[in-house]
Amino acid sequence: LRPPDASGLKIAITAGPTLEPIDPVRYLSNHSSGKMGYALASAAAERGADVTLISGPVNLDTPPGVTRIDVNSALEMSEAANRLAEHIDVFIGCAAVADYRVAQAAEHKLKKTPGRDELTLTLVKNPDIIAEIAARPPASGRPYVVGFAAETRDLETYARDKLTRKKLDMIVANDVSQDGVGFGSDHNAALLLWRDADGSPSQRRELPTQTKPAMAAAILDIILGCLAKRHDT
Ligand code: PMT
Numbered sequence: 647l648r649p650p651d652a653s654g655l656k657i658a659i660t661a662g663p664t665l666e667p668i669d670p671v672r673y674l675s676n677h678s679s680g681k682m683g684y685a686l687a688s689a690a691a692e693r694g695a696d697v698t699l700i701s702g703p704v705n706l707d708t709p710p711g712v713t714r715i716d717v718n719s720a721l722e723m724s725e726a727a728n729r730l731a732e733h734i735d736v737f738i739g740c741a742a743v744a745d746y747r748v749a750q751a752a753e754h755k756l757k758k759t760p761g762r763d764e765l766t767l768t769l770v771k772n773p774d775i776i777a778e779i780a781a782r783p784p785a786s787g788r789p790y791v792v793g794f795a796a797e798t799r800d801l802e803t804y805a806r807d808k809l810t811r812k813k814l815d816m817i818v819a820n821d822v823s824q825d826g827v828g829f830g831s832d833h834n835a836a837l838l839l840w841r842d843a844d845g846s847p848s849q850r851r852e853l854p855t856q857t858k859p860a861m862a863a864a865i866l867d868i869i870l871g872c873l874a875k876r877h878d879t
Pocket of ligand 1: 660677678679680681720739743744745773774777792794795820822828829830831
């Protein structure tokens with residue numbers, strides 16, 4: 647059986663971590679390797695989609711046929727994503743975006759202050775990129791929006807909350823506390839939740855542990871199935 651074709655679709659995918667500067671030599675970040683997002687980009691391009699990868703700093707080669715925009719911070723990722731939003735059919739937010747950034751990154755390297763054992767950093771909230779894209783009015787070009795949820799407990803509860811609160815069409819929830827899956831691993835396991843054609847978030851599928859390329863193909867099959875259904879209704 648041939649997998650569903652994605653030719654004619656424009657897809658933007660965020661991948662990897664963001665890096666939030668503290669000073670010119672230090673930053674806040676996380677353990678995302680970019681493997682899951684890059685696997686999705688590769689699978690979508692292989693099926694003929696026009697794919698743009700908005701990538702945080704990772705050590706991976708750009709998949710063949712994919713356009714890559716490199717960013718560092720959440721603010722840069724937000725700008726790139728919003729610039730593309732009206733030109734795409736599908737937006738997939740696989741990046742592990744920092745929820746907060748340092749309010750005022752220091753211009754020069756921070757020095758230890760003699761006699762002070764504590765340093766306090768003030769953090770401010772970053773824009774929620776995927777919620778921004780999902781909030782676009784249909785008239786100004788709102789793509790089909792797929793988020794990810796990285797959780798360490800109560801996977802389905804938190805994922806359902808993100809699906810509804812961020813007004814996503816689909817969410818791919820992974821339990822990143824499990825050994826051998828999630829951040830950095832070559833494998834992943836996920837619970838997919840998505841909306842019916844009538845908008846109710848009633849659809850659910852468990853994807854057992856598998857390689858990230860295999861999971862990317864399975865996620866893409868479900869996304870393309872949903873788009874086909876929307877087209878028919
Ligand atoms: O990169 P790998 O090593 O392969 O690991 C893959 C992964 C574990 C990073 C990936 O599968 C994953 O779960 N990505 C989402 C990580 C995350 O930040 O989850 P979250 O639950 O904090 O965010 C929920 C959703 O909101 C995500 O789609 C995220 O991209 C988005 N978000 C979050 C914060 C923010 N400021 N802007 C956003 O767009």
